[in-house]
Amino acid sequence: MARLEVLKTYKIYIGGQFPRTESGRYYSPKNKNGQSLANICLSSRKDFRDAVVAARGAFGGWSGRSAFNRSQILYRIAEILEGRRLQFVDELIKQNSSTKDAENEINLSIDRLIYYAGWCDKFQQVFSSVNPVASSHFNFSVPEPTGIVAIIAPQNTSLLGLISVIAPTIAGGNTCVVLASENKPLCAVTFAEVINSSDVPGGVINILTGKCSELIKYFADHMDVNAVVYCEKDKESQQLIKEKAALNVKRVLLYDSINWEDEEKGQSPYFIIDTQEIKTTWHPIETVGSAKAGY
Amino acid sequence: MNMIAEKKIAAIPDFSNSPHIDHVGVEERASRFTKRSIKAETKLNGLKLTLNMIDLTTLEGKDTDGKVKQLCYKAQHLHDSYPGLPTVAAVCVYPSMVGVAKKSLEGSGINVASVATAFPSGQASRDVKIRDVKFAVNNGADEVDMVISRGKFLQGEYNFVFDEIAAVKEACGSARLKVILETGELVTYDKVRRASDIAMYAGADFIKTSTGKISPAATMPVTLVMLEAIRDFYYKTGKMIAMKPAGGISKSKAALHYLVMLKEILGDAWMNNHWFRFGASSLANDVLMQLEKERTGVYQSANYFSVD
Numbered sequence A: 001m002a003r004l005e006v007l008k009t010y011k012i013y014i015g016g017q018f019p020r021t022e023s024g025r026y027y028s029p030k031n032k033n034g035q036s037l038a039n040i041c042l043s044s045r046k047d048f049r050d051a052v053v054a055a056r057g058a059f060g061g062w063s064g065r066s067a068f069n070r071s072q073i074l075y076r077i078a079e080i081l082e083g084r085r086l087q088f089v090d091e092l093i094k095q096n097s098s099t100k101d102a103e104n105e106i107n108l109s110i111d112r113l114i115y116y117a118g119w120c121d122k123f124q125q126v127f128s129s130v131n132p133v134a135s136s137h138f139n140f141s142v143p144e145p146t147g148i149v150a151i152i153a154p155q156n157t158s159l160l161g162l163i164s165v166i167a168p169t170i171a172g173g174n175t176c177v178v179l180a181s182e183n184k185p186l187c188a189v190t191f192a193e194v195i196n197s198s199d200v201p202g203g204v205i206n207i208l209t210g211k212c213s214e215l216i217k218y219f220a221d222h223m224d225v226n227a228v229v230y231c232e233k234d235k236e237s238q239q240l241i242k243e244k245a246a247l248n249v250k251r252v253l254l255y256d257s258i259n260w261e262d263e264e265k266g267q268s269p270y271f272i273i274d275t276q277e278i279k280t281t282w283h284p285i286e287t288v289g290s291a292k293a294g295y
Numbered sequence B: 001m002n003m004i005a006e007k008k009i010a011a012i013p014d015f016s017n018s019p020h021i022d023h024v025g026v027e028e029r030a031s032r033f034t035k036r037s038i039k040a041e042t043k044l045n046g047l048k049l050t051l052n053m054i055d056l057t058t059l060e061g062k063d064t065d066g067k068v069k070q071l072c073y074k075a076q077h078l079h080d081s082y083p084g085l086p087t088v089a090a091v092c093v094y095p096s097m098v099g100v101a102k103k104s105l106e107g108s109g110i111n112v113a114s115v116a117t118a119f120p121s122g123q124a125s126r127d128v129k130i131r132d133v134k135f136a137v138n139n140g141a142d143e144v145d146m147v148i149s150r151g152k153f154l155q156g157e158y159n160f161v162f163d164e165i166a167a168v169k170e171a172c173g174s175a176r177l178k179v180i181l182e183t184g185e186l187v188t189y190d191k192v193r194r195a196s197d198i199a200m201y202a203g204a205d206f207i208k209t210s211t212g213k214i215s216p217a218a219t220m221p222v223t224l225v226m227l228e229a230i231r232d233f234y235y236k237t238g239k240m241i242a243m244k245p246a247g248g249i250s251k252s253k254a255a256l257h258y259l260v261m262l263k264e265i266l267g268d269a270w271m272n273n274h275w276f277r278f279g280a281s282s283l284a285n286d287v288l289m290q291l292e293k294e295r296t297g298v299y300q301s302a303n304y305f306s307v308d
Helices: A045-064 A067-083 A085-094 A099-119 A123-127 A160-171 A186-196 A212-221 A235-248 A269-273 B002-011 B023-035 B040-052 B065-076 B095-104 B126-138 B150-155 B158-172 B189-202 B220-237 B252-265 B283-296
Strands: A129-131 A137-145 A148-152 A175-179 A205-208 A227-230 A251-254 A276-284 B054-057 B090-093 B111-115 B143-147 B176-180 B206-208 B242-244 B278-280
Touching: A045 A137, A045 A148, A045 A175, A045 A205, A045 A212, A067 A085, A067 A099, A067 A160, A067 A186, A085 A099, A085 A186, A099 A160, A099 A269, A123 A137, A123 A269, A148 A160, A148 A212, A160 A175, A160 A186, A160 A269, A175 A212, A186 A205, A212 A227, A212 A235, A227 A235, A235 A251, B023 B220, B023 B252, B040 B054, B040 B252, B040 B283, B054 B065, B054 B283, B065 B090, B065 B095, B090 B095, B090 B143, B095 B111, B095 B126, B126 B143, B126 B158, B143 B158, B150 B158, B150 B189, B158 B176, B158 B189, B176 B242, B189 B206, B189 B220, B206 B220, B220 B242, B220 B252, B252 B283, B278 B283
Parallel strands: A148 A175, A148 A227, A175 A205, A227 A251, B054 B090, B054 B278, B090 B111, B111 B143, B143 B176, B176 B206, B206 B242
Antiparallel strands: A129 A137, A137 A276
16 A cells, blocks of 8 residues: 655754744755755744854853863764765755765765864864963963854755864854755754754754845844854855954854865864964963973 | 721631632633734833833842942943933842942932841741841831741641731831742642732732742742732722732743733733832843844844843
């Protein structure tokens, strides 16, 4: 007997929950054959606001974890992703990829997570410094996470671009709110399910779907967001982001000409450092008289 | 005079006959208030009214003069970059801090409220409680927040509770008396209603839900039960009683829900800070953030508002 297929409801991911958009609006992106992919939540500014609240709530806990623990959790995401690769391949094919490209993309995505898992407890050493100063102080600089990063994910890839911008952000101890690719949103929602079963605390990664044109203003001007990432070449949007971000002096990161498939250029510890602040400490050396130069 | 006194005594009902509360009905009704559509202009007015109804509160063992002074400064300068904001209604502190608060708030029109009667447990002798109240009043408290003896109330000793409230009211002199029922310890709505009736007949100017030290503190259904008690009391005696939900109301959206409920149950006469207060500490900042959001069109961050 014929069986009715159970179709998946693609919802958004906020604070470790899968709510529908509060706006009650949906859209149906199509692939190149004109086939409707799914009914996708058209997130509103209020969904974004809620996601920022969740991200702020999660920041203290996430940034306070040991770097080694964050590393383990990133590795865990990769493990779970590996286990569900067939589902992602299937979705990538639905979204215009060839089988070969789809397999390549999921492989790269998993490898990228492992890459950043490795960097979690190493980038601090690489980017920290002990600074020579002309007074009796021990002076050192260390990177610290900037806070909440609002990310508009690359539009032309469904999974690899998304992971390439999320992984370095959370590896450094930030929390994030991500807007998935507008025309290829399937993998983002499924990736949220992966995150949800990988020991990532709720609120560390929040994933919205919807239209960049509607939400970009709020990504850029929300006073509680500390950095905004944009990956497209659209000059008007870049300008808008720069202007609005000036309100609270957000970091603006424009990754508009990066080939995420390139293992040289698409991944690097500098992506982690982009969302870090360098904190310098002047520590007085007590026994001034007997102290020799040195640390 | 005599006749009035007699009439008063005769009017005191048997509190064991206080109305029973329909648990399901009250919760259903209370949840309806959260579903009203509130338009932008109304919201703006509601938020400002909320600010004006707040009793900015610090009731910590670690409170110091400095902390209280800081809170009093905040009460007068909620967010100076927003012109034309109202101040809060009162600053609520422990009796030992009343003097400091009074001095800091001089000339501001903001009242000093003090908890008293061995707050928050209320486990002390009548004598100690009365002295606690007098100490607060002598130091300049405009309002006194007392706790009822929940243990005695739950034992069924309503006369004890009634007499205690009446004695404290007398000790208050001209200060307005808020009676804290600590609804989280009374458990059922029936008991909340009964305690409300006792407090009002014994001379309370306000009835107040909670100390903020027990969870659950103020909830919509509990507040609804108390508002209805106030309404019934008003119909019987013609005397208005004020209401103060306290504890657990930290978001402006929730505050607006309370205002909707207040308007629908008691009406416009109660829609000001003489007849309604919010006991809260973190609510003020959330309201300020919403007001700024409405003014600038930009979602706000707690980083740009003073720490309470």
